[in-house]
Amino acid sequence: MQALDQAALFLIVLAPLAGSLLAMFMSRDRPKDAWYFAILVAAVTLALSIYIFVRYDYTAGGYQLSRSFGWLGAPLDINLSLGVDGISAPLVLLNGIILMGGVLIAQTIKHRTRDFFVLLLALGAGVFGVFIVRDLFFLFFFYELAVLPMYLLIGVWGSSTDFGTFLRTKEYGAMKLMLYLVAGSVLIWIGILALYLEAGQQGVSTFDMAKLSDLARDGGLDPTVQRWIFPLFMIGFGVLAGLWPFHTWSPDGHVAAPTSVSMLHAGVLMKLGAYGIIRVGMDLTPAGAEFWMPVLIGLGTVNVLYGAISAMSQGDLKYVIGYSSVSHMGYVLMGIATLHPIGVAGAVLQMFSHGIMTALFFVLVGAIYDRAHIRDSHILNGLFKRMGVVSFCFAIAGLASLGLPGFSGFIAEFMVFTGAFQSDVRLGFVPMALLAGGLGVVGAAITAVYILRLLARTFFGEADRQWAHLTDASPVEKGVAGAFVLILVVVGVWPEPFLRVINVSVATLLEAF
Amino acid sequence: MELAWLIPVLSFIAFPIIVFWGKRLPGGGAPLAIGAIAAGFALFWVALLGFLAATPDTEHCLTDAATGTLACNFQRAWFNAGLPGLPDSVALSWGMTIDPLALAMLGMVTLVALMVQIYSLGYMKGDPHFGWYYACHALFAAAMLTLVLADSFLLLYVAWELVGACSYLLIGFWHERPAAREAAKKAFIVTRLGDVGLLLGILLLWREVGSFSMTAAFELAHSGEMSHGVATASSLLMLLGAMGKSAQFPFHVWLPDAMEGPTPVSALIHAATMVAAGVYLVARAFPIFQYSGDALMAVAIVGLVTALMASTIALTSTDLKRILAYSTISHLGLMMLSLGAGGYTAALFHLLAHGFSKALLFLGAGSVLHSTEQQDIRHMGGLRKAMPLTALLFSLGAMSLGGIPILAGFWSKDEVLSAVSHGLHPVFIVLALVTALLSALYMARAMFVVFFGPSPESEHHDHPVHDAPLAMAAPMVLLGVLAAGFGLISFNWPGSFGGIGSFLFYHEPEGFHFTWWLGILSTILAVAAFAFGYLVYVRKSLSLEGFRRSFAPAIRVVERKYYVDELYQWVVDRVVMVFSRFIALFDRAVVNDVLVNGPANSARRLGVAMRLHVTGHVYSYALVMALGAAALAILWWWRVA
């Protein structure tokens, strides 16, 4: 136990990274082996992530399982500091789950299989890294590492789609996604440099987030400077979180991406952005965060409504889910911006919940696309008859996404609203949080509109003869989808294990405000 | 009394078991669901007796200051949002309140659910998704019972949404029928729009009260510490939710369509229980509504408009189930009107009486449909001979709702009228009486046309029309007894129950008043209506042709249901979808193509333009170099000079 505690965080990054490197040396001609190997690696990381989550002692709070390895000395003072708190622990678990699901679903990848897993595991490693490091340099390092494989994952294994009026090639989707995310990281990078400089002015020349956080809490950072720095983080990380109007990479990326990649993309990658806003933006520049929160909460509201309204008129299933992700990430941003313990905790829970839910969606859309070679919800119909399990799970995912009680999304969104209604974030005389909460509820209703329309149109009703050949989900798909459904329900009915972990760290986080 | 816990929980447990192992269980899992609800019904009696025996000194019980009734509260922790130590944190819990209101609903829901589930054994026999049907029923029962027992608005909202989802699943039970599919979607979306209001109202209260506890909110309202504006705003918002669920104008459009579901579902969910949840909500939150005052007026107006509108449509509808649906809407409107008039007891009494009667009517209609496979009353007639039991019971229900004395509906409707006449402007009582008359008229129409009128000669059925089998008949009989005799509980009874008026009350210890003039007037109206119906539809001695001709345009408007559906369709197609398409196009054309691709393309074009400076001629390289050198030299000099 002691040894594992010491090594757990290090291992959870090392395992997928080493897996990725080792997979490079596997034979190209035996794709099954690569798949088995990736499953093995993903299983190890999943086990580790569960261990980390369970091991996190919520009564003690703070950062746990911490380790620190020196990397570069003064004046840069970069250390590989690891540690999880109650905000990152659920996200680590989320990544473990989604990575496992993604690897399993990638069974259908037949082309350059080995390379696919090399990149997928590297992506997983990057995401784990972001969630567990306590150093700005390494946070940025892993952040970029998570972005890097996306280009090839989408570009090589993705699909191009002709929508009649416009064409979305996989090259376009991949390139846009990559450029967009790196553009975001440009801002983050500049923000990190500015923060480093400002801290250096105060004699704390370091990238160590613990020290920077302490400095910020002691009032060591000039609030004016913080106000300049925070928007860099807000927009930079916001790009990854799908912050309006920097969201278009996300739906287009989904349309181009293969199933597993969509799962990781919407499931965890977008969470990195929101996590970054919390961990870097709010924790290190609290005064700036406080100043900008009315704007963020406004943008989050726009996200919710804009994403939902856009989703309403989309025909392509992946576009629907893509825009719904934009909408749901809006709740995360909104929750964060309430600066209220319930709202922020709700946002974190929403990250987890949406991760699972949207991954489930993509598993199902992938299953449909693999069989029908089409994703247009106006052409597909009556799928329930041919693909009972897929349709059933899709309905469940749909109900979860419109915030039906009994599923995790409800708890999370409800907490976000609750937080928003008690938060006093305001812009001048305008009670932004209250407005956001109110419009957020409306957004949930719009979600119901497009989800139910989609269900009715595509899954229920008579099936055309052309869909007679469709078969139901494969055992692997059933297993993954079933597991996701189970998680949605369990968290929805009994969120306590998550909330008690999240709450303790959210409370610490909000002490700065 | 604490065992009341188990009432919803049993059904909750039954749900996953039937979903996962239904096929392997005897009877497709139906006995499990029925057993769960039967146990629930039994437990209801335990709870009722326990409650009747309780006093304010009993543990967990006290007299609620806001409502003036005895209420018993039991808690189970659910989860904490926020840290327990923090000032802002809320601990959310599964809590239940047992008070007369909850008990009354509990009894009605468990009983009707039990009856309907038994009835369904016969009705749904042989359906390929029999197990799924019962699973949904179990889940619905569980959610509905939770809703009734909830002691906090949060829990109420949770259950509220769940019953909506069950309604969705059950309306769309035959999901391959496009009409069912569309109806399910419509029902969910329309109620969901109302739910926006409910949730906002709840959140607004939470902002004011700092807790989701109903008791806390009521106490705040009762003591007058609640801001009046908040009370009005939140009660109006909650009213929106209630209007959605109880199909009040303008959210009524989903309920008639919901008749696409299996008829027992209509009986249970869309007649007796779920649609009554809106009325229940207003009754539950009555202290806040009353504190606001304005909100009560809104309730009354909504109720009246709905009642009038729906009863006129019911008169012109030709679909048996839809007639019943509009009747339901109309009666729910009456309940709302009664609540708006301050007639708390009357509304709930009517809710119960209507629930039993309407469930009976639906089950009767189901029996008709089951054997004739026909829904249009123009193709029916004279079924009295083929199915006498159904005819008898249906007529009983119809007359009860029509307000024929000593049947349940007479007493409750009279209570409502009495409350309206006392609490509101005279216009309301006039219009309410009109509604009562219309209500009796359409009931008479449905009853006489289907069972007593001449049978249409052109119709002949592939298989002989038969009366209900035992599984379907028994529940109908039981409900028939209630429809006939339920009114009797309005009298003063010895013992701690003491009649519905003493049991269900709000502040005043006695809620039952009988107003003689109203009673006589309404009896006259009802009897006249039925007599008129008999003359028109059975004896054919009166003809409506002249009336129809002279009021053709007006009738046409009513037949088209006041064009509300068309209006909705227009709004959805022409406003919502157009807006959505506009946003989607905006997203692609402006946000993506201009704001995203634009800078990217500009950068590339800039690169293409800039590369021209490397001309390939060596002297131009030298020239630029020389110029650069000159510039650098000048700058270098200038900076230190």
Add this chain to the structure above:
Amino acid sequence: MVPLTYFQLLSAALFAIGLYGVLARRSAVLIVLSIELMLNAVNINLIAAASHMDGVGRFSNFDGQIIAIFVITIAAAEVGLALAIILRMYRNRATVDVDEINLMKW
């Protein structure tokens, strides 16, 4: 004694003429010749500076001459190499006109 400024002006003029040659000439050979002019301007500057280092025109600092000698040497080598390349150019393309030597551009 001729003042240093005169030498410097001469040098600058020579440099400018060379520079003009580089920019204006289209023959590679002439461009190389012009560069030689510029290098000789440097040499004049160096030697004149060395001779005026003490202010009286007697050589007290020999660095200038030394540098000049290096420059002459290197310039010679440079011209040799340049002419060799120009020769190859002429063999391959039958031209030494820099206007035509633009296979590669942009």
Add this chain to the structure above:
Amino acid sequence: MPGLTENLLLLTPEFALTGLALLVLAVDLFLPESRKGWLALISIVGLLGLAVLSVVMLQGREETLYGGLLAVDRFALVFKVFFLGLGVLIILSSVDFVRKHLSHPGEFYGILLLSILGMNFMAQARELLTAYIALELLSFSLYVLTAYARSNPKSNEAGLKYIIIGAFSSALLLYGLSMVYSSLGTTSFAAIRDALASGAGAGPTLWVGLALLIVGLGFKLAAVPFHMWAPDVYEGASLPVTAYLAIGSKAAAFALVLRLFAEGIVPVVDIWSRWQIIVAVMAAVTMLVGNLVALAQRNLKRLMAYSSIGHVGFLLAGIAALGPGDTLVANGIILYLVGYAVTSIVVFAALIAFFNHTGQEEIADLAGLADRQPFLAAALAIGMFSLSGLPIFAGFTIKFYLFTAVARAGFLWLAALAVFASFISLYYYLQVIRQMYIQPAPGAPPEQSHGHAAEPPPDSNAHGAAPDAASAIPSPGWRLALVLGLGLAGVFWLGVYPAPLVAIIEGASRAILPGG
């Protein structure tokens, strides 16, 4: 001040290197055509030996030779080892190329070795004439190497342009030198510093002279506006030579610039602080022009030329940010040079391997490389990712280090611009990766887009089917594989754990920045 013998002793590696070059040239005369491979072997063994010798002999020495002409210090030693190692890698990767595409291998290796000698001296020079001679030694070698493919008109043209512009710039540099000399009477870096500090002899002549010196060096660096030769020369030169130009010549020039600035100008803070902004603007323009124009390139070598101009911009930002006693910036520059070199060698080795088989050098020619030769494609992709500054490769670490240093020196705007420019560069690096991984190989069936209303397309994973045998490329020979392996190891190592290297570089920076 060491005596004459000591002076000579400390220059042993340079003498030995000269000897090695002559040896190679001499041996060439006696080797039959089929044995010319020995020359490369001799050179490599010699260079490795010299590297070891240099470390053993000069480790820890801090001397100034010949009255201030040459330095023997940690800085020079680091660069010496760097250049010698680079020579080894370049020779290793050129053997196959030379055998296939060039004649006279003896002179090729000999001249290459001489150019390394020039680079070594550039890192050591503490005086302008010495620096100039060293620079010319390097330049002459490069002129020859550039024009080495005698019958290739592009090579000729590149050589001609290079030598004309090179000579022109050395004329400017020499004119600047003569102005410095005429105002100071001496040309050592230390004298320049003293004059600037005291004001004695300082005046417009000195300032303009210094500016012209910078022009001459700017040419060597290919800094805007002295960069225009670079794309042509890179494109025309043979690939190994292009690699050498991009890495070696640039590093040597930066070594010289670093020492000139660190010892001659930076210590005089009040003057340097006025000039800093000019260098900073130059850096900004350089990084923008290089990266923007690179967006529009089709030829791989030309692309690498503009990309390298972009990287020079980043490095110049480092120069602009130099400050007295602040080793962080100098560390950043040297680390960047090493990281850039390691990455570039991977890229160029992969390109050489590709060229050796196909003779193609357009970006579009790389189509389907991932299927035709996965190892090369992976190496090239890693190189591209590293150049664009993504982790876990060297590019990320070195950029982060350098930009942090620049920001810390008070040039946050410049660092921000550098980050942005680096983002622009991502696009064209990705274009290369796109060709290799996404575009189908020539001869492979083209891929259709999956139209919504269209026929059900074939199995969605069937695209990019295995290329026909004709377009497949054999794996690179062992020499190139070795270079690629070493390079990739370096790329990963620098990307993950550069601390040991940073410690070494710190010593080098201290040597030129006393008081740090």
